[in-house]
Amino acid sequence: MGVCLRLLIVSMQRSGSTTLCDDLNRFGIPCWYELFNFNTNPIQAGYAAIKKLGMTEAEARADPRRFIDRNVKDHNFTEPFAFKVFNGQLNGTHGLSSVVHHVDMCLIYRRDNVTAQYLSLEKARLAGCWETTPSSQHDNPQCATDVVAMMERTRESSRLGHFTSVARSWFHAAEGACTKSGRQILKLRSEDYLSSRRATPALANLLVLQRKTMLAAFTHK
16 A cells, blocks of 8 residues: 555545545645546546546446555655445445555545435535535535425435435445554544534644554564
């Protein structure tokens, strides 16, 4: 794995993880956003990476370790960097374990208010409000959609329950994989982070210090 410290951010949609990645980038820690998101959204690294590396989406999903390694080599990374993984982006538990085995630290970044998260996702899907900051949401008239009807429908259906179950299972599996692989695990509630965003410099400094520790151990081998 060398001396390039890799941080895996385990999260889900509508948790504020884009803001976390934005902040890491501003503090000099490259964040690739959703490395295993292969749609054509330019903010995601996955689609551009498979095109540049001459790989297919199926190949990247089937062999995550090779995909990560080739990206690291292509960028010539020697300093810490991060990327996000959401539920449904990997090939089951095998894909998750493969990714975890090829990182150094896991950050479990989850939103406690699952109902609000679910409603935000429904609003994004139904109204097209995918903006990630209050200011960008204010500027998008689609984000003014009334969610009262959505809330009523949520109470009357099992979809919220299913979403809650999926979230619980995803984070349980991810934390279990990180623990089994002996990876250092950090936990951060998105509500806590977004309320002040003071954790970014501390996280960035931690990654730099961890990288120095890895470098020292690597040098003395």
